Amino acid sequence: MEHASLVQELSRIVGARFVRTERAELATFASDGLPTLRRTPALVVLPGSAQEVSSVLATLSRLGVPFVARGAGTGLSGGALAESPAVLVTLTRLSRILAVDAANRRAVVEPGVVNASLSRAVAPFGLMYAPDPSSQTACTIGGNVAENAGGPHCLKYGVTSNHVLALEVALPSGAMVRLGAPGGEPWGPDFVGLFVGSEGMFGIATEITVRLVPLPAQVRTMLADYTSLRLAGEAVTAIIAAGIVPAALEMMDHNAIEMVESSAYAAGYPADAAAVLLVELDGGAAAVDADAAATKALLDRSGARTVRVARNAAEREKLWQGRKKAFGAMGRISADLVVQDAVVPRTALPDVLERIAAIGERYRLRVTNVFHAGDGNLHPNLSFDASDPDQVERVHAASDEIIRTCVAAGGTITGEHGVGLDKLAYMPLVFGPDELGLMAAVRRVFDPDELANPGKVVPTAQCREWRPWSGA
Amino acid sequence: MSQATAGSIAASAPSDLRGLAAEVRAAGGRGTPVEVRGSGAWWTDAPQGVTLLSAAGLDTISDFNPADLVVTAGAGTRLDRLAACLTAKGAWLPLDPPGPPSRTVGGVLASGAGGPLAAHYGPARDHVLGLVVVAGDGTVVRLGGRVVKNVAGFDLAKLVIGGFGALGVIAEVHLRLRARPGADRTEMWTGSRAWAVRTSAAALAAGATPAALEILSPDLAAELGWGGGDGWVLAARAVGAGAGVAEELELIAKAAGSHSVLTAEGDDSWTVWRRVVGRWPVVLRIGAEPGSWADATALAERHVGRLLGASVTAPRGTVRVGAERCSPEVIGQLRTEAAGRNWPVTLERADAATRAAAGIYGALSPSVARLTRELKATLDPAGILAAPLLA
Numbered sequence: 001m002e003h004a005s006l007v008q009e010l011s012r013i014v015g016a017r018f019v020r021t022e023r024a025e026l027a028t029f030a031s032d033g034l035p036t037l038r039r040t041p042a043l044v045v046l047p048g049s050a051q052e053v054s055s056v057l058a059t060l061s062r063l064g065v066p067f068v069a070r071g072a073g074t075g076l077s078g079g080a081l082a083e084s085p086a087v088l089v090t091l092t093r094l095s096r097i098l099a100v101d102a103a104n105r106r107a108v109v110e111p112g113v114v115n116a117s118l119s120r121a122v123a124p125f126g127l128m129y130a131p132d133p134s135s136q137t138a139c140t141i142g143g144n145v146a147e148n149a150g151g152p153h154c155l156k157y158g159v160t161s162n163h164v165l166a167l168e169v170a171l172p173s174g175a176m177v178r179l180g181a182p183g184g185e186p187w188g189p190d191f192v193g194l195f196v197g198s199e200g201m202f203g204i205a206t207e208i209t210v211r212l213v214p215l216p217a218q219v220r221t222m223l224a225d226y227t228s229l230r231l232a233g234e235a236v237t238a239i240i241a242a243g244i245v246p247a248a249l250e251m252m253d254h255n256a257i258e259m260v261e262s263s264a265y266a267a268g269y270p271a272d273a274a275a276v277l278l279v280e281l282d283g284g285a286a287a288v289d290a291d292a293a294a295t296k297a298l299l300d301r302s303g304a305r306t307v308r309v310a311r312n313a314a315e316r317e318k319l320w321q322g323r324k325k326a327f328g329a330m331g332r333i334s335a336d337l338v339v340q341d342a343v344v345p346r347t348a349l350p351d352v353l354e355r356i357a358a359i360g361e362r363y364r365l366r367v368t369n370v371f372h373a374g375d376g377n378l379h380p381n382l383s384f385d386a387s388d389p390d391q392v393e394r395v396h397a398a399s400d401e402i403i404r405t406c407v408a409a410g411g412t413i414t415g416e417h418g419v420g421l422d423k424l425a426y427m428p429l430v431f432g433p434d435e436l437g438l439m440a441a442v443r444r445v446f447d448p449d450e451l452a453n454p455g456k457v458v459p460t461a462q463c464r465e466w467r468p469w470s471g472a
Numbered sequence: 473m474s475q476a477t478a479g480s481i482a483a484s485a486p487s488d489l490r491g492l493a494a495e496v497r498a499a500g501g502r503g504t505p506v507e508v509r510g511s512g513a514w515w516t517d518a519p520q521g522v523t524l525l526s527a528a529g530l531d532t533i534s535d536f537n538p539a540d541l542v543v544t545a546g547a548g549t550r551l552d553r554l555a556a557c558l559t560a561k562g563a564w565l566p567l568d569p570p571g572p573p574s575r576t577v578g579g580v581l582a583s584g585a586g587g588p589l590a591a592h593y594g595p596a597r598d599h600v601l602g603l604v605v606v607a608g609d610g611t612v613v614r615l616g617g618r619v620v621k622n623v624a625g626f627d628l629a630k631l632v633i634g635g636f637g638a639l640g641v642i643a644e645v646h647l648r649l650r651a652r653p654g655a656d657r658t659e660m661w662t663g664s665r666a667w668a669v670r671t672s673a674a675a676l677a678a679g680a681t682p683a684a685l686e687i688l689s690p691d692l693a694a695e696l697g698w699g700g701g702d703g704w705v706l707a708a709r710a711v712g713a714g715a716g717v718a719e720e721l722e723l724i725a726k727a728a729g730s731h732s733v734l735t736a737e738g739d740d741s742w743t744v745w746r747r748v749v750g751r752w753p754v755v756l757r758i759g760a761e762p763g764s765w766a767d768a769t770a771l772a773e774r775h776v777g778r779l780l781g782a783s784v785t786a787p788r789g790t791v792r793v794g795a796e797r798c799s800p801e802v803i804g805q806l807r808t809e810a811a812g813r814n815w816p817v818t819l820e821r822a823d824a825a826t827r828a829a830a831g832i833y834g835a836l837s838p839s840v841a842r843l844t845r846e847l848k849a850t851l852d853p854a855g856i857l858a859a860p861l862l863a
Binding site: 154189410413 | 541542562584597607611639651653713720762763787790840843844846
């Protein structure tokens with residue numbers, strides 16, 4: 001198929017101005033939130049409706065052209081990168097909230113709806129959409145579904161997978177299929193559960209029914225600071241073991257505190273602390289009072305130097321500011337930043353953090369930890385300058401060691417950012433050839449020609465071919 | 473290989489993963505289909521020509537770290553034994569499916585079932601971090617992991633949970649736990665069906681998020697001795713700090729507009745609920761919505777006739793109804809009409825003949841049916857795992 005006639009066919013579906021082919025335009029789609037990889041798509045197509053998505057996919061399928069779906073491009077694993085001849089299908093035009101059903105606590109949205117705008121839209125009904133990835137003011141619900149996105153408040157409320165009830169999906173053939181029901185029960189096997197987190201390799205969600213949760217009546221936020229990472233890590237375990245389920249339980253290490261406090265986002269964290277814990281409790285007023293008193297007592301006993309409880313919304317906002325702006329503050333220090341993502345059992349946090357610090361020292365890299373401590377979901381951030389090949393090399397080597405350290409501690413290679421391209425090589429650390437082969441085979445149920453987001457998630461070289469039983 | 477019984481039927485009962493995989497491979501070699509059983513308490517009979525494969529021998533709790541709130545248990549581990557082990561260390565698995573406490577972890581996950589606690593903690597799928605599964609060709613696959621957040625690779629465990637053993641045999645499970653709550657109280661109110669509709673809607677609108685908010689039909693409530701009258705019963709369970717529990721229940725009391733008729737501490741009364749609902753010979757699970765549970769219950773009554781009872785997990789809109797018997801034709805008609813309202817109807821329990829004739833799932837759209845068949849062919853290429861997902 002000639003490039004020109006592909007452009008013509010797609011233009012007929014979506015209109016010429018929604019097919020982008022200029023080199024300069026394609027360059028703006030050549031990267032996502034992961035700074036170390038760039039890929040240039042053959043072209044970018046921006047459908048404006050589910051019907052157009054279906055027609056675009058049907059056309060690409062007929063021509064055997066691979067495609068990659070993309071929302072806001074905030075992903076941190078290179079999952080939304082497309083390399084020619086692959087076409088990038090950008091879904092930002094599908095940005096309508098189709099329905100809010102307050103009585104049934106749910107909403108129906110198009111994939112391009114921005115995460116934070118959904119919570120804003122349902123707040124007047126006393127409801128919120130719980131998963132809140134750090135990029136929530138930019139990232140889309142469609143992208144969240146593809147990645148099974150998390151966020152600080154997933155400790156209490158669960159990740160994206162716990163909040164998606166039903167999906168309308170354009171399969172890679174262009175055929176439309178509805179998975180799940182608005183009440184959350186499956187029609188057959190749990191295809192919704194399978195689709196969430198499939199990183200765009202099973203099709204494109206064109207309509208998403210999500211569960212909403214009541215806005216908490218009361219929110220209480222407190223900050224504890226420590227002279228050692230180990231004490232902070234142990235406090236995390238103590239809180240969870242006491243039966244307290246904080247809405248969020250975040251940790252920042254010394255490097256993160258220092259960066260924030262020396263930036264315009266200074267939140268008043270003790271600059272000499274080895275670590276701070278940010279604990280948020282929410283729920284009914286009496287429940288929050290009781291949990292807050294218990295948490296404060298635990299923190300005091302855990303060796304915290306000080307425990308500050310926000311007395312009002314302004315103080316709460318300020319305590320969160322340091323956590324939320326940490327990435328912006330890091331951006332000031334160095335040209336580039338790799339945000340790593342791995343999970344370890346909660347009790348392994350103190351040991352693993354010490355090992356990560358040692359890895360950073362060995363590779364002469366500044367490692368900053370800002371992460372979801374309650375889930376054991378680490379985000380070691382590596383600051384570097386991408387124009388220096390030696391630094392890039394050291395970042396790769398350090399990332400590799402960090403991930404291996406987490407897996408060795410009983411953890412996994414990604415908690416919320418996805419595998420994409422970035423973690424492809426690490427998949428054999430957690431899965432054998434049979435599991436990888438089965439993943440590839442299940443994917444072919446949805447996408448027999450393997451056109452959707454080719455080359456991601458499953459490292460094909462390490463797969464056992466999953467074939468029908470031979471009787472041997 | 474020892475012979476054991478599941479219910480009254482002879483079954484091969486391997487004692488470890490290797491033995492389980494060998495049994496599945498051997499069945500493939502013989503070309504004789506197998507159905508998996510746990511305690512044998514849920515599906516109590518065997519279809520003609522099918523060999524039962526018991527996972528009850530895989531009952532080791534191999535790894536339990538109370539501080540991490542994660543446990544690894546063999547599929548054959550009984551729920552009551554697991555609960556006792558967890559309680560001793562202050563941990564809790566908030567999963568309360570219908571059936572006797574002798575039901576096994578693997579059996580419960582295979583049926584995908586939750587109970588009243590699914591209102592807050594979700595059904596079986598939401599407790600699972602990872603699974604060790606034997607596929608239909610005897611291959612052992614390890615899905616998911618042992619940490620509470622994990623997006624490495626496709627979430628294939630979701631397919632096996634609720635797959636009734638037709639998409640792989642569960643051998644071992646890694647479960648996410650909670651700390652045992654300090655206070656655990658249930659209060660019950662009673663009134664008409666219309667009152668129950670209003671009250672559940674008002675409680676949800678007021679932002680209630682109890683651990684359980686279950687609506688029971690009058691016959692079920694009477695059998696349980698909850699309420700004592702002939703009205704519908706709304707039972708709310710709250711767990712956590714004492715003050716928070718009282719606050720949550722007050723919110724619901726306000727919606728109910730009356731004094732509670734019964735208060736219970738701990739989960740004993742819910743164990744009774746599980747036993748009674750677990751005795752229903754036919755159990756259908758209707759995926760309605762919080763606002764349409766009464767319609768769904770009425771629809772089931774219209775098709776099935778006299779129900780043994782109905783129990784509704786109000787915040788999800790999941791309706792579970794029981795009957796003495798129900799023909800495949802009736803199930804088909806109910807499913808067709810329910811599908812018109814976008815409510816799936818899963819046949820959780822029935823005798824083997826009804827399961828085979830009605831299929832566990834029904835009224836699927838042609839595209840979902842096709843995906844289901846192709847998925848089945850991928851996970852069980854020779855069709856050895858016999859549970860009849862589709863009629």
